[in-house]
Amino acid sequence: MGAAVENLRKDIRMRDEADKMMSNAWILVYLIPFFAGIALSIAMVYTVFTTTWIVPEEPYTTPILLTTIIAMSWLLTIIGFIVNIILTYKLVKRRNTHFRRQTFLFEDIAAVVKAIAAKKGVDVETSLSSCERTVREAKAEETEKGAVLWAILSAIIFIAQWYVNYFLMKDLYKHERREDGFWEDLTRTLDKLGITFSPLRRVETTPDRSFVLYLILTIITLGLFGIYWIYVLLKDPNEHFKYHMKFEDQLLSTLESATV
Numbered sequence: 001m002g003a004a005v006e007n008l009r010k011d012i013r014m015r016d017e018a019d020k021m022m023s024n025a026w027i028l029v030y031l032i033p034f035f036a037g038i039a040l041s042i043a044m045v046y047t048v049f050t051t052t053w054i055v056p057e058e059p060y061t062t063p064i065l066l067t068t069i070i071a072m073s074w075l076l077t078i079i080g081f082i083v084n085i086i087l088t089y090k091l092v093k094r095r096n097t098h099f100r101r102q103t104f105l106f107e108d109i110a111a112v113v114k115a116i117a118a119k120k121g122v123d124v125e126t127s128l129s130s131c132e133r134t135v136r137e138a139k140a141e142e143t144e145k146g147a148v149l150w151a152i153l154s155a156i157i158f159i160a161q162w163y164v165n166y167f168l169m170k171d172l173y174k175h176e177r178r179e180d181g182f183w184e185d186l187t188r189t190l191d192k193l194g195i196t197f198s199p200l201r202r203v204e205t206t207p208d209r210s211f212v213l214y215l216i217l218t219i220i221t222l223g224l225f226g227i228y229w230i231y232v233l234l235k236d237p238n239e240h241f242k243y244h245m246k247f248e249d250q251l252l253s254t255l256e257s258a259t260v
Contacts, residue, residue, distance in 0.1 A: 004111040005259055011105040012248050018097040019241040022090065022234050029087045032080030032229045054134075081155055088161070089151035091168055091233055098237070099142040099175065105248070106135045106182060112255050114187070116193055124192050130185040133179055142175060166211045168233050174241060176206045183247075190254075197254050200247050204239045 052146035094108045110131050117124045145167065190197045209232065217225040 002020075002259075003040060003116050004108060007255060008105070008112055008252060008255065010104055010109040011101060011251055013106050014101050014104070014193050015244065015248070017217065017240075017246060018094075018101040019237075020090070020094045021238050021241060022094070024231060024234055025228050026087055026234055027227055029080065029083045032076055049260050085151045085155045087230075088154045088164055089147045090148050092147040092164065094237060095168060095171060096144045096147060098241070099138070102142070102175070102179070103135065103142070106131070106138065109186065109251070109255070110135065111225060112259070113189055116195075116255070116258050122193055124189050127185065127189040130161050131182055131189065134182045135184065138175075138178060142171065144221070163216060165214070165229060165233065169209050169211060169214075169236070172236055172240065173206050173208050193258070195254065195258050197251070198245070202252060206236045206240060223225075 110128060113124065113131075114126060117128075150160065150164050154164050187197055187199060214229055215223070218229060
């Protein structure tokens with residue numbers, strides 16, 4: 001039993017590395033192309049203005065200001081391209097690491113419960129089978145996405161970024177619903193063992209956001225709604241991870257007390 005509990009502790013300690021909180025400041029990455037576009041617009045207006053009012057007899061030389069604006073816009077575009085790759089990579093990677101850690105956590109929780117049941121001589125195979133089924137479903141559906149691959153594709157192929165946003169939203173929603181089902185089955189199993197455990201209520205649940213609606217709003221607002229979309233992709237996992245911080249410590253304390 002000691003080994004099973006220790007494995008569970010290791011799963012929880014993995015949280016700091018696997019469940020990375022990301023700042024909303026990453027939204028600025030999405031704004032970089034807008035800054036570049038504004039700079040280019042200024043350059044175009046300035047060019048039209050100067051070429052319209054210039055005296056034909058005088059030789060025309062490109063002003064230093066115009067050259068500077070164009071250079072800055074290209075620099076911003078390159079920076080935005082690179083940083084967007086980094087952002088997409090980090091979003092996909094933390095999805096993968098959290099899902100992987102959660103599978104380990106589910107498996108080791110089931111192992112600890114089995115050990116407690118064996119010690120008390122209580123048969124919980126039937127009720128625990130629902131928990132084990134959830135673990136199998138998670139393994140089958142929460143497959144790893146190539147973080148490097150999708151980061152590069154999203155930078156090269158515009159539509160690829162939409163697909164990344166789609167699976168980041170939908171996968172987390174399904175994951176959270178599956179997780180809640182696991183906690184409910186676990187609570188019923190612990191009741192049979194005489195262990196009182198009341199899962200914490202989520203302060204904020206991950207909603208089933210409409211990808212089609214988000215995509216349409218992004219298109220008709222010429223990309224401005226994408227700012228909120230990035231915010232959602234940052235916020236939802238952060239809220240999910242905050243719940244884990246509180247819930248897992250409560251669960252570990254309960255199971256450790258039951259193994260003494």
